[in-house]
Amino acid sequence: MAGHGNGRRPRFLNLFRLRFPVGAVCSFAHRVSGVVLALFLPVTIGLLRRSLDGSSGYDAVAGMMSSVAGKLLATLFLWALAHHTLAGVRHLLMDVELGSSLGAARRSAWSVSVLGAALAVLAFGALW
Amino acid sequence: MKAIPGALSAWLVQRLSALYMLLFTFYALGAWLLARPTGYDAWRAWALAPPMRLPGLLFSAALFAHAWVGLRDVLLDYVHPVPLRLGALGLVAAALALTAFGLAPLLFAP
Numbered sequence: 001m002a003g004h005g006n007g008r009r010p011r012f013l014n015l016f017r018l019r020f021p022v023g024a025v026c027s028f029a030h031r032v033s034g035v036v037l038a039l040f041l042p043v044t045i046g047l048l049r050r051s052l053d054g055s056s057g058y059d060a061v062a063g064m065m066s067s068v069a070g071k072l073l074a075t076l077f078l079w080a081l082a083h084h085t086l087a088g089v090r091h092l093l094m095d096v097e098l099g100s101s102l103g104a105a106r107r108s109a110w111s112v113s114v115l116g117a118a119l120a121v122l123a124f125g126a127l128w
Numbered sequence: 129m130k131a132i133p134g135a136l137s138a139w140l141v142q143r144l145s146a147l148y149m150l151l152f153t154f155y156a157l158g159a160w161l162l163a164r165p166t167g168y169d170a171w172r173a174w175a176l177a178p179p180m181r182l183p184g185l186l187f188s189a190a191l192f193a194h195a196w197v198g199l200r201d202v203l204l205d206y207v208h209p210v211p212l213r214l215g216a217l218g219l220v221a222a223a224l225a226l227t228a229f230g231l232a233p234l235l236f237a238p
Binding site for chain 1: 143146147150167168169171172176191195198199202223224227231234
């Protein structure tokens with residue numbers, strides 16, 4: 001670390017003094033949202049199956065989706081989906097050298113993270 | 129630096145599956161907005177018709193491949209002791225396989 005030029009390594013890392021650039025936050029959120037989506041996988045498949053399994057199942061799923069817990073979970077799911085998709089597209093564009101300069105990467109990391117959160121807020125509003 | 133065996137194919141699987149899922153999402157969203165199926169009968173007819181079911185089947189395959197590569201990468205990054213790592217990978221693989229089996233009834237639904 002700068003300022004510790006005596007060859008000794010820092011003994012501990014103070015997490016509150018570490019700086020997380022926006023790219024790191026966006027990238028880590030991509031990972032977290034991916035795990036969230038994976039955890040939702042059995043739930044979404046279960047809901048899909050139930051909704052296609054007779055009209056009583058369909059009504060049960062519709063009921064769950066209109067409960068408070070259902071709406072909150074759906075909002076979390078939609079945030080994860082929006083952020084993961086947008087950050088994934090950002091990665092794909094960077095693979096073909098689009099927007100991979102530092103300035104552009106920072107701007108797109110901001111845009112992706114804010115847009116993902118905005119879509120989640122919008123979905124929350126639409127569900128309510 | 130030594131290449132991990134299969135690293136390139138995992139990288140490719142992740143990107144190809146991502147592209148297909150992105151296309152399918154637009155397709156399914158557009159089709160849903162056009163049809164707006166309301167009620168059980170309309171929903172079932174819409175979701176299980178061949179134009180939805182066949183691309184949807186490919187979507188499921190892409191989704192499970194994508195989830196496996198992604199979760200595998202996360203575990204390889206954070207779980208280092210070999211027995212623990214193998215156990216965790218096996219557990220995730222089994223959970224994904226079980227979840228995928230849950231889709232079987234939809235595959236054969238009339």
